[in-house]
Amino acid sequence: MKIKEFIVMPHTADTMGLIHKPGVGPNNRYGFKNVGNNRANEEENEIDLKLPTGKKMVLQAEDDKHTRGLVITSNEDGSYNSYYWYDNPREAYAYRSKN
Numbered sequence: 001m002k003i004k005e006f007i008v009m010p011h012t013a014d015t016m017g018l019i020h021k022p023g024v025g026p027n028n029r030y031g032f033k034n035v036g037n038n039r040a041n042e043e044e045n046e047i048d049l050k051l052p053t054g055k056k057m058v059l060q061a062e063d064d065k066h067t068r069g070l071v072i073t074s075n076e077d078g079s080y081n082s083y084y085w086y087d088n089p090r091e092a093y094a095y096r097s098k099n
Contacts, residue, residue: 052074067087068093
């Protein structure tokens, strides 16, 4: 059996991120919260930084408690060299999994 209609129950509207639009017809009574601020799809294709080929780039995390980050190099063959650093970006940090 095909579903012909989708019914929004008023008590579930808030948990689905919907708001009730008073005075609007039966087919479009609900709208999404923050629809003007919904940039999820726009941010998907944004580029924050272009990596130059052959140059080591030091990235630092925005962290008030620890000084840490990544060093990454884009290679001519399309591969990357990278390592995690802590306190000193010139030294690779030996990361160990807790498993």
